[in-house]
Amino acid sequence: LASHLSTQSACFEFMIQKQIDPVAMxxxxxxxxxxxxxxxxxxxxxxxxxxxxxxxxxxxxxxxNLAMNPWHALPAHRPLGGINxxxxxxxxxxxxxxxxxxxxxxxxxxxxxxxxx
Numbered sequence: 001l002a003s004h005l006s007t008q009s010a011c012f013e014f015m016i017q018k019q020i021d022p023v024a025m026x027x028x029x030x031x032x033x034x035x036x037x038x039x040x041x042x043x044x045x046x047x048x049x050x051x052x053x054x055x056x057x058x059x060x061x062x063x064x065n066l067a068m069n070p071w072h073a074l075p076a077h078r079p080l081g082g083i084n085x086x087x088x089x090x091x092x093x094x095x096x097x098x099x100x101x102x103x104x105x106x107x108x109x110x111x112x113x114x115x116x117x
Contacts, residue, residue: 002053002054002055005049005051005052005053005054006051006052006053006055007051008051009048009049009050009051010048010049011046011047011048011049012046012047012049013043013045013046014043014044014045014046014047015041015042015043015044016041016042016044017034017036017039017040017041017042018039018042019034019039020038020039021038024038025038025039027080027081028081028082030081030083054115056115056116058115058116059115062109062113062115064102065098065099065102065104065107066109067091067094067095067098067099067106068091068095069088069091069092069095070084070087070088070091071088
């Protein structure tokens with residue numbers, strides 16, 4: 001990613017499948033494949049990242065101390081299902097362990113961080 005973004009931008013498109021039939025498309029059973037003909041993927045968001053150099057010691061340290069959490073979202077957008085409820089506990093446990101091992105306190109990004117620009 002660092003190599004790619006050093007010369008060009010990147011774009012990520014996020015898509016969802018709507019649950020049309022709760023019986024044929026159960027949220028609680030991840031082994032059931034949802035029929036794309038019945039419920040095609042719908043784009044809901046697009047993230048465009050401009051070309052940039054982000055592979056710096058300050059940014060790497062900042063990134064190393066962040067915790068990924070899909071629940072940093074509006075309640076309506078939070079992950080569904082039992083597997084995701086387990087993931088929430090696992091993500092939190094791993095994040096706490098990493099913070100402890102790195103001797104850092106949990107902080108959330110503000111969007112105002114600057115890294116030698």
